[in-house]
Amino acid sequence: MKSFIAPIIALSLLSAETNAHASEQVRINRAGSQPSISGAETNFTGSVRVDGLFKGEAPARISGGTVTFEPGARTAWHTHPLGQTLIVTAGVGYVQQESGERQEIRSGDVVWIPPHVRHWHGATASSGMTHIAVSEAEDGTTVTWAEKVSDTVYSGARP
Numbered sequence: 001m002k003s004f005i006a007p008i009i010a011l012s013l014l015s016a017e018t019n020a021h022a023s024e025q026v027r028i029n030r031a032g033s034q035p036s037i038s039g040a041e042t043n044f045t046g047s048v049r050v051d052g053l054f055k056g057e058a059p060a061r062i063s064g065g066t067v068t069f070e071p072g073a074r075t076a077w078h079t080h081p082l083g084q085t086l087i088v089t090a091g092v093g094y095v096q097q098e099s100g101e102r103q104e105i106r107s108g109d110v111v112w113i114p115p116h117v118r119h120w121h122g123a124t125a126s127s128g129m130t131h132i133a134v135s136e137a138e139d140g141t142t143v144t145w146a147e148k149v150s151d152t153v154y155s156g157a158r159p
């Protein structure tokens with residue numbers, strides 16, 4: 001008898017847990033509901049378009065956006081307090097961390113930038129590149145910007 005009751009109690013507990021969130025609603029951020037913005041001149045070189053995609057509600061701290069770089073365009077040097085994931089969705093580009101080689105990235109590649117690692121990313125000189133950038137905020141901040149990437153470094157010199 002006892003062996004039949006225990007699973008039933010466990011099942012009803014599971015059901016109560018599920019119902020606690022029944023009033024939460026699935027939400028759809030409709031395409032085009034947020035205007036595209038230009039990458040700030042102080043933080044980017046060249047023509048860059050940023051399209052915000054999502055921002056988690058606390059206690060979640062994840063957010064993401066699509067960044068489109070025209071040929072030759074790139075970020076300034078920067079770091080992310082909790083790291084960053086880049087999902088390349090179109091074109092060919094570069095990512096480079098300080099004291100590392102410039103690496104080519106292309107559509108389908110997924111890049112992980114560890115926390116506090118100085119780096120930049122952008123398009124190649126001849127091809128545009130688009131990536132979805134996903135990061136988590138620490139104390140409300142997802143990025144700390146530094147100086148722009150020189151043409152020498154962009155062209156492949158080791159920083």
Ligand code: MN
Nearest residue numbers: 078084113121
């Ligand atoms: Mn980054």
